[in-house]
Amino acid sequence: MIKIKPATATLHYSLIETLADTIWREHYIPIVGKPQIDYMLDKFQSVMAIEKQVEDGFEYFSIFYNGTLVGYISIKQETNALFLSKIYVLSYYRGKKIGKTAMEFIEQKANIYQLKNIRLTVNINNTNSIKAYEKIGFKNVGPLVTDIGNGFVMDDYEMVKLVRS
Ligand SMILES: CC(C)(COP(=O)(O)OP(=O)(O)OC[C@H]1O[C@@H](n2cnc3c(N)ncnc32)[C@H](O)[C@@H]1OP(=O)(O)O)[C@@H](O)C(=O)NCCC(=O)NCCS
Numbered sequence: 466m467i468k469i470k471p472a473t474a475t476l477h478y479s480l481i482e483t484l485a486d487t488i489w490r491e492h493y494i495p496i497v498g499k500p501q502i503d504y505m506l507d508k509f510q511s512v513m514a515i516e517k518q519v520e521d522g523f524e525y526f527s528i529f530y531n532g533t534l535v536g537y538i539s540i541k542q543e544t545n546a547l548f549l550s551k552i553y554v555l556s557y558y559r560g561k562k563i564g565k566t567a568m569e570f571i572e573q574k575a576n577i578y579q580l581k582n583i584r585l586t587v588n589i590n591n592t593n594s595i596k597a598y599e600k601i602g603f604k605n606v607g608p609l610v611t612d613i614g615n616g617f618v619m620d621d622y623e624m625v626k627l628v629r630s
């Protein structure tokens with residue numbers, strides 16, 4: 466059974482920091498290399514970074530599968546869209562409709578916030594996730610390159626999904 470619960474306390478952020486460390490190293494080092502992932506984990510997924518993001522309006526949620534923490538989500542309300550900043554599931558648990566269930570949860574949030582679109586960014590070489598997003602109903606709207614400092618860039622596509630209401 467899949468459950469999605471708000472992550473609101475330092476303990477939750479600490480568990481997400483550990484989860485991110487596992488998932489990002491396994492998934493992204495082959496795509497962008499270790500130096501960039503060391504930098505990005507510290508900049509975006511340390512407890513301190515998460516606390517700062519929450520102050521800035523990001524909401525974090527933990528995903529449980531049969532009681533085990535297996536993933537997390539982060540979203541932020543924007544003027545014209547709900548920004549899906551993070552969606553990560555441990556590799557062992559992928560392909561079990563956890564991402565799809567999480568996306569239904571995110572659509573409900575978009576409806577509550579009266580936002581008609583969900584948008585996300587995904588690395589242009591993150592092929593499996595792009596395929597999953599396409600199956601879930603996202604459309605690629607073009608490349609988006611973001612300078613994240615220290616000589617690193619995020620080389621992404623932006624993808625958008627129209628929310629059913
Ligand atoms: C992307 C991710 C969140 C999807 O979660 P998931 O639990 O594996 O996805 P689901 O099992 O719910 O699958 C959703 C749909 O995508 C499809 N799909 C999933 N992985 C796929 C793949 N590698 N290739 C093709 N289709 C895929 C599924 O078949 C399903 O479609 P269907 O219902 O029509 O059969 C997860 O794979 C993940 O964490 N990936 C690595 C981290 C990452 O890149 N995160 C995104 C950062 S932008």
